[in-house]
């Protein structure tokens with residue numbers, strides 16, 4: 621039986637243990653959270669089996685400890701491990717978005733019974749808390765692992781086995797590689813998304829209609845600005861050195877682009893956009909959810925009562941089985957996009973044909 625202790629039952633911590641409990645009935649989960657309501661919910665929804673009263677109690681009772689707390693709190697807990705008498709082997713892991721500061725304290729752990737393996741499931745959302753937790757949140761995501769010392773191969777294998785039903789792809793990196801890469805593709809974009817929102821807010825006084833025009837593009841690029849500010853303040857400061865470097869580079873690049881516009885360098889601006897498009901189009905496609913998204917179709921729909929029903933009815937008439945439906949975006953009284961996931965390529969193409977014959981706009985790409 622795996623005895624797991626989860627500290628911090630928020631979006632990430634609760635999603636992980638939900639996955640473990642759901643897929644491994646043989647596991648027993650102890651939980652600790654600062655928020656009493658969260659613990660109540662975790663017990664009520666069977667996400668944990670038992671709550672503990674202290675960090676030390678949980679560490680003593682479990683074989684695997686998962687730290688799902690905000691980064692600065694996780695650092696405090698790792699420091700506490702130094703003073704807890706641990707006499708049997710414990711695998712300790714975390715989920716923090718920044719790894720340099722975590723691994724620095726983890727490497728100071730002297731007790732040979734504590735095998736610390738830093739972890740970061742590279743998936744999440746702008747939501748927070750146990751209510752937003754999903755057991756399939758990490759499906760098809762990369763899950764970074766960083767052992768604090770050499771020689772933890774067997775413990776890494778145990779951890780991967782425990783987490784195998786997350787269906788993530790495990791990859792080992794150094795903390796430096798991790799913080800540089802996540803800095804550029806996750807943390808820095810967050811700063812830019814927030815700055816775009818501020819810019820819109822600043823212009824709104826002069827143009828009160830502006831928010832109505834903040835439609836698809838603006839919403840796409842700024843979704844992450846709706847994330848939990850406490851979490852992101854923590855991330856930006858934990859990865860401060862990288863953020864300052866990326867900001868310097870970005871300001872320099874924007875200055876160059878500004879120069880190109882001011883001096884009417886149309887060809888260069890076109891090339892700038894072109895090179896970005898080529899790189900963006902070549903990025904690996906995101907696969908999410910319980911099924912691969914290869915068999916998705918995207919249908920433009922109008923915001924009218926019964927519209928969803930009509931689409932489903934058309935497909936049901938041809939016995940086409942939809943395995944997943946998602947409304948990607950809908951603006952009041954306007955069109956939106958529906959993502960339908962079909963089980964096979966034949967069904968995907970057949971569904972497209974059926975809906976097009978009923979004058980729907982359908983595409984295979986978002």
Ligand SMILES: NC(=O)c1ccc[n+]([C@@H]2O[C@H](COP(=O)([O-])OP(=O)(O)OC[C@H]3O[C@@H](n4cnc5c(N)ncnc54)[C@H](O)[C@@H]3O)[C@@H](O)[C@H]2O)c1
Nearest residue numbers: 628629630631632653654689690691716717744745748749
């Ligand atoms: N949100 C994401 O997209 C995402 C993705 C991957 C990793 N992470 C990492 O996951 C960690 C948690 O983020 P989240 O999004 O789940 O946040 P969250 O706010 O949803 O959850 C944090 C939980 O920790 C609890 N907590 C706070 N202080 C505590 C303490 N002293 N003792 C015990 N519990 C305490 C809170 O009550 C809350 O339930 C962070 O380290 C973050 O970097 C976040």
Ligand SMILES: O=C(O)C(=O)C[C@]1(C(=O)O)C=C[C@@H](O)C=C1
Nearest residue numbers: 717741742743744745746806844
């Ligand atoms: O999807 C989102 O909302 C996220 O911000 C998730 C995201 C990311 O940048 O991809 C953010 C931080 C985490 O450390 C890992 C994943």
